[in-house]
Amino acid sequence: MQELLCRLVAECRDECSSGGVASYIPELAKADPRMLGVSVLTTERTFFQGGDASFPFTMQSISKLISLALAIEELGEDHVFERVGMDPTADPFNSIMRLEMVRPHRPQNPLINAGALVILSLLPYRDGKTRIAAVLSWAGRLLGNNAIAVHEPTYVSEKNTSDRNRSLAFFLRSVGSLKGDVEDLLDTYFRQCSMLVTTKELAFLGMVLALDGIDPFSGERLLRRSTARVLRALMATCGLYDGSGEFAVRVGIPAKSGVGGGIVAAVPGRMGIGVFGPALDGKGNSVGGMAVLEHLSARGNLRVL
Ligand code: DON
Numbered sequence: 001m002q003e004l005l006c007r008l009v010a011e012c013r014d015e016c017s018s019g020g021v022a023s024y025i026p027e028l029a030k031a032d033p034r035m036l037g038v039s040v041l042t043t044e045r046t047f048f049q050g051g052d053a054s055f056p057f058t059m060q061s062i063s064k065l066i067s068l069a070l071a072i073e074e075l076g077e078d079h080v081f082e083r084v085g086m087d088p089t090a091d092p093f094n095s096i097m098r099l100e101m102v103r104p105h106r107p108q109n110p111l112i113n114a115g116a117l118v119i120l121s122l123l124p125y126r127d128g129k130t131r132i133a134a135v136l137s138w139a140g141r142l143l144g145n146n147a148i149a150v151h152e153p154t155y156v157s158e159k160n161t162s163d164r165n166r167s168l169a170f171f172l173r174s175v176g177s178l179k180g181d182v183e184d185l186l187d188t189y190f191r192q193c194s195m196l197v198t199t200k201e202l203a204f205l206g207m208v209l210a211l212d213g214i215d216p217f218s219g220e221r222l223l224r225r226s227t228a229r230v231l232r233a234l235m236a237t238c239g240l241y242d243g244s245g246e247f248a249v250r251v252g253i254p255a256k257s258g259v260g261g262g263i264v265a266a267v268p269g270r271m272g273i274g275v276f277g278p279a280l281d282g283k284g285n286s287v288g289g290m291a292v293l294e295h296l297s298a299r300g301n302l303r304v305l
Pocket of ligand 1: 257283
């Protein structure tokens with residue numbers, strides 16, 4: 001496996017040149033577009049790694065899975081899905097268009113930016129400080145690393161260039177879809193997106209979801225079975241935004257991407273995978289990461305969709 005992963009990274013690295021690093025968040029623009037790494041966690045509880053597997057990067061949209069899991073566990077599925085939909089969208093992850101055009105003005109799913117903002121607003125904490133503390137503590141459990149921290153330069157960079165997310169949040173509040181202190185909420189959102197991980201933590205998260213919510217090492221139940229299944233279903237249909245359909249056809253595994261270049265994938269009952277490659281396609285998904293997943297899926301017969 002180790003050998004296969006090293007070979008896959010070497011084979012796929014050239015694909016990175018067809019993408020570009022996220023430039024709308026200046027701190028992300030500093031990344032090296034040729035980086036590519038992968039970690040795999042199997043049922044033998046062994047991590048296998050290839051390439052830049054241990055290079056730290058920010059979770060970005062992958063963090064939406066953490067706060068969504070927290071919201072479903074604390075509030076229940078029914079409550080959460082009264083406020084956000086569960087359907088894929090053909091629009092970009094930060095699009096504002098449908099929010100105004102379609103009634104009720106409810107984000108189409110919890111993995112687009114508008115949906116993630118509503119999810120954070122539902123969490124039962126009194127202010128941003130306690131909200132991000134809860135998200136970080138859950139991130140620690142679901143990522144198998146209790147030392148998860150916010151990368152301050154990315155957080156500041158994102159906060160300083162946040163016009164689009166601010167527009168989404170203020171619009172949502174104006175139509176009654178989001179309540180509370182918008183500034184405080186945005187602050188939590190930027191911090192959760194800036195949580196620093198490596199592909200190893202993503203492989204752990206993938207395996208927790210693959211095992212229907214069980215910690216792969218301790219055997220402890222971290223999430224209800226139903227919560228893990230909801231997350232996998234949303235990953236399969238909405239995890240790569242308007243690229244989700246093509247990814248399902250090419251790779252066939254539930255996954256979630258982030259503009260930091262990470263992708264987490266969960267092969268039910270079998271495997272958790274984390275990939276990292278900061279060169280993105282036009283939809284915000286890692287080109288090298290998707291290539292590694294496509295080859296790994298084909299060679300390991302991992303397709304479930
Ligand atoms: O809010 C944003 O635009 C970023 N912090 C996260 C977007 C993202 O990761 C979309 N993923 N592919």
